[in-house]
Amino acid sequence: MPSPTPPPDGIEARRQQWAxxxxxxxxxxxxxxxxxxxxxxxxxxRIEAVFTGHGLDTGEFDVLATLLRSxxxxxxxxxxxxxxxxxxxxxxxxxxxxxxxxGLVLRTPSxxxxxxxxxxxxxxxxxxxxxxxxxxxxxxxxxxxxxxEGELAALAKLLGKLALQFEAAET
Numbered sequence: 001m002p003s004p005t006p007p008p009d010g011i012e013a014r015r016q017q018w019a020x021x022x023x024x025x026x027x028x029x030x031x032x033x034x035x036x037x038x039x040x041x042x043x044x045x046r047i048e049a050v051f052t053g054h055g056l057d058t059g060e061f062d063v064l065a066t067l068l069r070s071x072x073x074x075x076x077x078x079x080x081x082x083x084x085x086x087x088x089x090x091x092x093x094x095x096x097x098x099x100x101x102x103g104l105v106l107r108t109p110s111x112x113x114x115x116x117x118x119x120x121x122x123x124x125x126x127x128x129x130x131x132x133x134x135x136x137x138x139x140x141x142x143x144x145x146x147x148x149e150g151e152l153a154a155l156a157k158l159l160g161k162l163a164l165q166f167e168a169a170e171t
Contacts (some may be wrong), residue, residue, distance in 0.1 A: 064129035
């Protein structure tokens with residue numbers, strides 16, 4: 001006996017409605033990008049709760065994580081940070097001030113340019129960034145638990161291919 005067909009998700013229900021109203025309309029983009037948007041919106045509160053539990057907001061975590069993944073000595077120029085984070089220099093300045101006030105980053109003079117300051121993780125910043133990242137990855141793994149290893153690998157590969165296409169279109 002064949003297994004029952006699962007009910008359509010919200011995106012598929014919308015596609016079926018559009019198929020009735022505009023049968024000639026290709027809604028494949030909605031099937032992919034609509035679901036990606038919905039999944040992102042559904043996952044965000046759970047991920048943000050992880051950061052909040054570590055006394056951070058998403059933007060602050062992004063700064064700490066960028067410094068952490070840069071490797072020892074966990075120090076970057078502000079321009080390297082805001083390019084990596086794709087935010088304005090003003091937005092970065094506000095984040096850095098909050099993180100410095102919390103003792104998570106230090107502003108240290110550059111050895112090569114006396115006019116510039118480098119941003120460096122403190123020990124507490126590194127500890128908190130790593131703890132938040134580990135908990136975030138565990139949360140994301142739980143969110144993806146409905147897929148097996150092969151499905152996860154295939155999905156990651158396809159999304160990577162799509163991301164490269166989007167990046168190429170921006171240049």
